[in-house]
Amino acid sequence: MIQERLPSWKIDALLITTLENIRYISSFTGSSGIIIITPYQAIFLTDSRYAEQSKYEVKGLRIKIYKKQIEDVASLINKLKSKCIGFEGKGLTYAAYCKLKKLLQGKRLIPVSEDIDKIRCRKDANELRIIKKAINLAAVGFHKAINRITPGMVERDTAFEIEMAMKKKGAQGIAFDIIVASGKRAAFPHGKASDKKIRKSEMVIVDLGAKYQGYNSDETCTFVTGKPNKEQKRVYKTVKDAHDRAIETVRPGVKASYIDFVARGFIKKAGYGKYFGHGTGHGVGLAVHEWPNISSYHDDIVEEGMVFTIEPGIYIPGWGGVRIEDMVLVTKNGCEILTEMSKEMMVL
């Protein structure tokens, strides 16, 4: 599949170095490896720690073990007939690039980052099945934990309860450290769960995701402890409406930046523009953040099969914040919301 694309990238070999792409291509789940693809062969290289494991996991690629990663990869490439070696510009550090370049003889190194980033963006049926399972595990875990959350509970303990519940249900892990940010801390869009106690009448942002068979889920619920006041209701409704309108725009052919424009425009119009700083969404799959990027800077065209988040938010320093995040799957004529938890205002 990738082999066929080498000519269009004007290369006759491709070096794959990011773990997610390595897993996507080879099924290898370890933490160290490189793949070399030429029109005639595909080679997977790893270190001795993974010699046995790779025999079980890696199918359809020749397996080789390296001692010194860059040196051994360079000497292998030097034996190939290929002259133009594509590599992941975002998947190689500057230092590794320099080392490799120095060791290669009569070869050109050509970055092909963006094209590589895109290879995973359209999910197939099997990937969707796994992603849906990851989403379900997060939801089940969250519901199990939420029943035990009461004012007085510490943010960190709340995150721990959710994590345990997800793992007990079979999650391989958390997709990222669960965010629990309550009261004024809800103004930190990425506030890690802290030692702060959740108090009555606070907004609480919970951003969580499960990992299952390598794939991630990602969603955010904001709830309020006790009867919401006017401002809490107004901010919540603004975010919820921005979220809903953004989702309504999602369909094949639309620009990513347009989806962001709709969410941002709505929040701006409501007078909260300066309190929504981050992008509207991002792709989710083997990486928690992957192609496409749903932001004002990205004119990428949305395609059927993409899975990404829609997650507008309002964060008011000293007051708190609201974020509402769902994962959507782009369908033939629109999109399907994959996440299961309701995003109506939840009062605990």
Next chain:
Amino acid sequence: MIQERLPSWKIDALLITTLENIRYISSFTGSSGIIIITPYQAIFLTDSRYAEQSKYEVKGLRIKIYKKQIEDVASLINKLKSKCIGFEGKGLTYAAYCKLKKLLQGKRLIPVSEDIDKIRCRKDANELRIIKKAINLAAVGFHKAINRITPGMVERDTAFEIEMAMKKKGAQGIAFDIIVASGKRAAFPHGKASDKKIRKSEMVIVDLGAKYQGYNSDETCTFVTGKPNKEQKRVYKTVKDAHDRAIETVRPGVKASYIDFVARGFIKKAGYGKYFGHGTGHGVGLAVHEWPNISSYHDDIVEEGMVFTIEPGIYIPGWGGVRIEDMVLVTKNGCEILTEMSKEMMVL
């Protein structure tokens, strides 16, 4: 402190991009940021998600918010008088380097990777206190969980028990996915905990670490379920002796490669040389793997205050394996073993 070192690196500004170094310098705990240091000022940049959080965490640096990371950093650098901009070659992707280089006007970009890697290698008293706490949390968690482990238990559940126990005791998280590899799977040095049941008379490798206030611990225990047979005893004793001898060599002034040579030589002499493929150890701190590297390829000189692992292993395909790992602190005249768990053969 770092400002004083700029002239020796022949630079008049330094860009810090790895999260561990950013945390080390600024105390920032978030996931996105850059630091620029000149002889006259230190600036911390992050995105809007961390605008509030950075006000609380970052001390002694000017805080700025970027919208487009590389673009905004470049425009800030372009306003500086500095001409030679040092950067972390291992902390910037090739793609980011190219983008930055293109945007800079009349500036030179100079990689200073290795020197930067070393800034965190000697731990101060406060860091040691935190690391010891991380080690203690892992040990307490492990002991609590180990009592519940019996043949018939699934590897994954064992890992989960340990993780929960560590977190209940106050660990911020796991340092890495806990490895539980039993029976033949113990021949996978980095075998993730799987759905396999632990059976009687198996060697079980458990590699675990806790995270506390950003710092990590890392240690490995190998135990046997039921009375060990001759071969199990022999392999265990070989690894244990190699481990002990390597630790005896640790003192300021010794080469990292010599420590590896001692461990490897002993295992070779016992006839298991080809079954020990990985390095003997690595530094541990804000990163699980950091400077120094204790391997045959690294001639770095060991210094007082360094904290690293000693972790020889023997992995026999189809049979299983043993790894024994401790963390040591280099003292004035030798070293202190920081890990608390005994490494005598444990029979469950």
